[in-house]
Amino acid sequence: MKASYDDIVIAARELFRERGYTGASMNDLAERVGLKKSSLYNRLPSKESLVVDVLELTLKETFEGLPDPAVDWMHTYRELIDRIVAVFSERGRCVGFHLAFGVPIDTPEAKTAVRDFVIALRARMAEILEKGAVDDPMRAATDALTRLQGATFWLAALDEIEPLRREAVGVLASVGISTQA
Amino acid sequence: MKASYDDIVIAARELFRERGYTGASMNDLAERVGLKKSSLYNRLPSKESLVVDVLELTLKETFEGLPDPAVDWMHTYRELIDRIVAVFSERGRCVGFHLAFGVPIDTPEAKTAVRDFVIALRARMAEILEKGAVDDPMRAATDALTRLQGATFWLAALDEIEPLRREAVGVLASVGISTQA
DNA sequence: GTCTATAAGGTGATAGAC
């Protein structure tokens, strides 16, 4: 099967997640999608452009198909947190977060993409929380991401999953959503 | 002034913090300490070895000169958290955390050093908490680091310091230490 | 113990055959 552009973006995301921006090479990416490095440049203009597309895809996937928060915001928020936790558990970390720390200074396009991703992710989480009686939804969204992202550190350093599970429960509890035992 | 080995380690730490392991080059390091790249190899065996020394120095600096927790553990813990927050605020992130995410697979020595650093940092935090009536000190230490490290994400991505300050207050409050307004 | 020079190989990206 010939690799679609989406396949390339997905493979790039995997690489960025595993090795960061600097550590990921276009050669590795080419091998993963069954092309030569030079052929990759028929499909995309630069390595930097991949950051933009990787983060756009990730934002889309994170929110698409979520139930309407106007109907039951708790249900929606719980599902969102579950999604994030599922990705973090499986993949060990969030690309967006890894790129936030790892994108070099001389890639302004990538830096902007990271900024946009983070701002949009937080805003869309806050939108869900606004449907509830949560006071300061933006702050609640910020603190939720702080705790979930922070917990991936234990996953990366020590392969410990418990901190992430604990924070997931705590994040939901902090907006009044109880987790069944 | 001729650069001492500690100067090299400190400059390496700065580079790792800014650019991660892969993004930091020995040439940049050499320039920062006023040497040629090749001369660096008279002082150290490899780039990887720098990770070990950077993390050892950081662990030492984090705990040295802290007041005895047996006398007043709250005072000691507060000072420790203040130190960590001060470094994160100034430098934007923790080297140990950045390296935890960024050290490549083919540098086992570095990977072990990161592991050791993280385990020791948490254990020594827990030791302080053991002097108090904190139940499950190891868990409290884990969660404190989760939240402080997680907050550096906002610093890195959006230059926002408030999440870190908020978590610092929350971390102290969670073990019964109040913060004056 | 620092320097210049170099080895051996990887980097992102491009040219041009097919």
Next chain:
DNA sequence: GTCTATCACCTTATAGAC
């Protein structure tokens, strides 16, 4: 639209003059 070959440059690390 993928390929081979190549560009200009960077990477970690070493050899050997001084």
